[in-house]
Structure formats: C-alpha cells, structure tokens
Amino acid sequence: MKASWVPVPPGSDFTLANLPYGVFAPAGTPQAWRVGVAIGKHVLDLAGALGAEVFTAPSLNAFMAGGPSVWADTREQVTELLSEPRSARAVRAHLHPIADVRLRLPIEVADYADFYASEHHARNLGRLFRPDGPSLPANWKHLPVGYHGRAGTVIVSGTPVVRPTGQRRTAPDAAPSFGPSLRLDVEVEIGFVVGVPSALGTPVAVGDFAQHVFGVVLLNDWSARDIQSWEYVPLGPFLGKSFATSISPWVVPLSALDGARVSTPIQEPPPLPNLAESEPWGLDLRLQLELNGQIVSRPPYAQMYWSPAQMLAHMTSNGASLRTGDLFASGTVSGPDPGTSGSLIELTRAGTEPLTLPDGTSRSYLLDGDTVRITGAACSPDGARLGLGEVIGRIAPPIASVPPK
Structure with missing residues (x-):
C-alpha cells in the first residue's frame, strides 16, 4: 500500500486509502x-x-x-x-x-429520502409500539420502507439543532397540545450521495448503483418522538423528522469502500427480481454513538437487512428520477445485542429504562445543551481502518412561538 509524504498520524481517519x-x-x-x-x-x-x-x-x-x-x-x-x-x-x-x-455542507441537497433498513431497529420499535401484534409490518421484508424528508433542513456537522415544537399528546386519552418536543431523539445512520442523475420514467437497476452513487456520509436523523407518534398515522413521518438532519462534512468516495463490501443477511423471502442483487452491497461499517462524551452504543452497519443498492432501486422503481445531490439514508442502524442500538428510544426502551451518564445524570431523551457525536469507520479484509469522520450536534432551546396578533 502506498504511503503519503503528508504526515498522517496513527489512527487518522483520513489516510491515503480514503481521500474524502x-x-x-x-x-x-x-x-x-x-x-x-x-x-x-x-x-x-x-x-x-x-x-x-x-x-x-x-x-x-x-x-x-x-x-x-x-x-x-x-x-x-x-x-x-x-x-x-x-x-x-x-x-x-x-x-x-x-x-x-x-x-460547510459539502453538497447542494436536491432531494432527501430516508429508509428503515435495519431489521433489528424495525423489530425493536415494533415490540415497543405493537406489543400484541407483529413486530414487522407485512410489507417490510418485501421492500425497503422509506419516507421523504426536507432537503432544506439538511445541515452540516456542528450546526446547533433547535428543539422543535409541534403537536404532541402526552397520554393516550389526552387532548393534543402544542409545545416543544419532550422526547427528542437521535438516529445513527449512513447517508448515500447521488452524483449521476437518471431520466424520469427510467428505473435504476440494482446493478447500476455504483454508476450513480458518489459516496457516503455519516448522518443523524434527529427525531421528535412525541410529535412523530401523534402525526405518523396514516401517512408516516413529517414534522417529527423534518426540522433537522445532520451530516458529516466529508464525503467518503464509494470506491474507497470496496474492501468493506459484504453480503447482506439472508433475505427471506427472496426479494422480487427488481431488488435481487448479483453482487454484494452490504458494508462492514462500525459506528459509535456518544452522548456528552460518553459512548452509549456501537451500532454495526454490516447487519443491515436492505443494501443501499436495493434502496436506490426501490426509490426509482416507479420511474422517479435521480438528481445530482440527492441524499438517501439507511435508517437507524441497530444490532441484535445490548449496546448496539442506534437510537435512544431503543436504548432506553421508550424512556422506561434511562441511561446513566458518568456525571450521575440520566437520560431518557435529549435535554437542551446535550451534545451528540457519531463516528464511524470501515473495516477492510486486511484489517485496515478507513474513517468516516464525525457528525456532531448540540441541542439548542426552542425558539419562542410568536403569539397571534
């Protein structure tokens, strides 16, 4: 492997093999x-x-x-x-x-879509919200479930995240009220950046993924769980997600991750032909979630059920076009073991089992002033580390609502 004449400290994220x-x-x-x-x-x-x-x-x-x-x-x-x-x-x-x-934000974001590609995350939330029903929706193992967010609220790492306000219901039999979110959460994700557009009406095949996607970023899909839970039936996430999505400032080229490619877990039932992969596009990425400097989780991306190539193929299967600067995300990365979930709602079992931090305080959800940091690295077959940088956000107090005139 070549070495750079530029000094690269041991353990650096940004080696000659990376070049984000x-x-x-x-x-x-x-x-x-x-x-x-x-x-x-x-x-x-x-x-x-x-x-x-x-x-x-x-x-x-x-x-x-x-x-x-x-x-x-x-x-x-x-x-x-x-x-x-x-x-x-x-x-x-x-x-x-x-x-x-x-x-600054490295791309001009054209469209932003987010998926729900971790079976462990989907089942965890299903067990929390539907304890007497199936943990997965009927469609989940047939297609990558997703939603569209707001391109204008994608922000670069380090930008403060203002606590959102909206309608929420504090108890199942209570009337809704309007105010700051009381259940502000994080979602550890990987984002994929589209470089080459596609024609309207022409689906992008799974095998053409690398012809369109330029690279990857770390991504935090901030989530107001109380706003989300009140609004999401029947059309899904809206204001509970659209207030902010943070990404890392460095885009790691897809070609740098060749050595980290792995097969996705066995998909059963087999995907329909338009989602069937002939080559693996799972990625062995090791992620880490920190809250106020304390590591609280290490989510493993290699366990994601749906690959990014399948997400892209599904996203365009109806003929929707791609544009340069499109950003689509994996959804929360969660593993099967304790300490591998990528959201606080999972780590605290919807707030019933708060995390205890080194300073003696506890957290069910985020408080104003909390700082969240997500880091990650690819793992190649020869053991070489290729860093993804970091994405950081600090929670700022809500902006006071303007009273009606």
Whole structure:
C-alpha cells in the first residue's frame, strides 16, 4: 500500500486509502469556498493542485455530476500527488491545516429520502409500539420502507439543532397540545450521495448503483418522538423528522469502500427480481454513538437487512428520477445485542429504562445543551481502518412561538 509524504498520524481517519471530499474556506477568506480532499490533519485545495475550475465551487455537485470515470481519474491524480515525494514541493502550497479552515455542507441537497433498513431497529420499535401484534409490518421484508424528508433542513456537522415544537399528546386519552418536543431523539445512520442523475420514467437497476452513487456520509436523523407518534398515522413521518438532519462534512468516495463490501443477511423471502442483487452491497461499517462524551452504543452497519443498492432501486422503481445531490439514508442502524442500538428510544426502551451518564445524570431523551457525536469507520479484509469522520450536534432551546396578533 502506498504511503503519503503528508504526515498522517496513527489512527487518522483520513489516510491515503480514503481521500474524502469536502468544501472548505481557507483561513482569512471566509467566503472563498472550494473543494478539497482530506489527508491526515490537512486538506488539499484541489483547485490549486489540479487547476480545474470545477473545484472552485461551494459544493461538490458539479464534480459529482461528471460520473465514475471523472471520479476515478481525479482519485488517481490526487493519490499520485500525495504519494510521490517529487510532487511535495509544488503541492505543499495547496495544503491547509484542517483546524484552520471552515467547512460547510459539502453538497447542494436536491432531494432527501430516508429508509428503515435495519431489521433489528424495525423489530425493536415494533415490540415497543405493537406489543400484541407483529413486530414487522407485512410489507417490510418485501421492500425497503422509506419516507421523504426536507432537503432544506439538511445541515452540516456542528450546526446547533433547535428543539422543535409541534403537536404532541402526552397520554393516550389526552387532548393534543402544542409545545416543544419532550422526547427528542437521535438516529445513527449512513447517508448515500447521488452524483449521476437518471431520466424520469427510467428505473435504476440494482446493478447500476455504483454508476450513480458518489459516496457516503455519516448522518443523524434527529427525531421528535412525541410529535412523530401523534402525526405518523396514516401517512408516516413529517414534522417529527423534518426540522433537522445532520451530516458529516466529508464525503467518503464509494470506491474507497470496496474492501468493506459484504453480503447482506439472508433475505427471506427472496426479494422480487427488481431488488435481487448479483453482487454484494452490504458494508462492514462500525459506528459509535456518544452522548456528552460518553459512548452509549456501537451500532454495526454490516447487519443491515436492505443494501443501499436495493434502496436506490426501490426509490426509482416507479420511474422517479435521480438528481445530482440527492441524499438517501439507511435508517437507524441497530444490532441484535445490548449496546448496539442506534437510537435512544431503543436504548432506553421508550424512556422506561434511562441511561446513566458518568456525571450521575440520566437520560431518557435529549435535554437542551446535550451534545451528540457519531463516528464511524470501515473495516477492510486486511484489517485496515478507513474513517468516516464525525457528525456532531448540540441541542439548542426552542425558539419562542410568536403569539397571534
């Protein structure tokens, strides 16, 4: 494996095998947004290093629209620049310490959809909400269940999350009331970023996944469980989800994850032909959820029932088109063992078994001032670690409602 002449500390998320893309502004030029690649503790300014105008942009969209051949050529060029010592003198001028730059949302989000692809998560919630009925809906093992969110409320890591307000019902026989959510939750997820669009009316086949998807991000689908539980019948999540979705600032290229590909769990009954996979698109990703600096869960993405290729195929099976910048997410990542669930509603059994934190406080759901951090890494067959960075959010108090005139 090649090594970089740029110093890469041991355990760094951003090695030469990774090279994730982001959008940054150098120190002293707060609005000079440009595309960069992370390596160790630095970011390489691609506009300066490669001289391509497509990288002098406030998002990755124009570059992502170029497609797999452009992605592969760029990755090859960047790898050579960062691994060949003879390039160091010319390239060093275009390296910036990550600690000194500003990062922004890396993509201009076109559409945002979220799935429900973990069987363990779906069954956990089913047992909580339907103790006397089946834990899975009748359709769950036949198609990846999902919903559409709001592209305009996708935010970059570090952006405060304002506690949402809405209608909620505090008891089954109580009248609804309006106010701040009392059951604010997190959802540990992986997001997939679309680069190449598709034509309206033309479904995207499972086997064409890598021709359209550019890369992955860490994602937190913040959820107001009380608002959600009151509104979701019969049409599903709406205001309980649409107030904020946080993503990491670095997009890890799909090609960097080749070594982490695994088969999904056995799918029974077998998927219908339009969802049948001929090659595995499960991913061995190890995720970690922290609340106020305390690790509370380690969800395993490798156990997800539906693969991202199946999600994409289902999302377009009715002829819906893809656009550059589309973002779709996996749904909460949860495993079968204690301490592997990706949401507080599971970890605390809907608030009945609160978590105890090192400072002696307990949490059923999030309080104002709480900070949530999600990290993750891919695991390749040779044991090499490839980091996904982090996505962080701090809960801010609700904005006071404006009284009617």
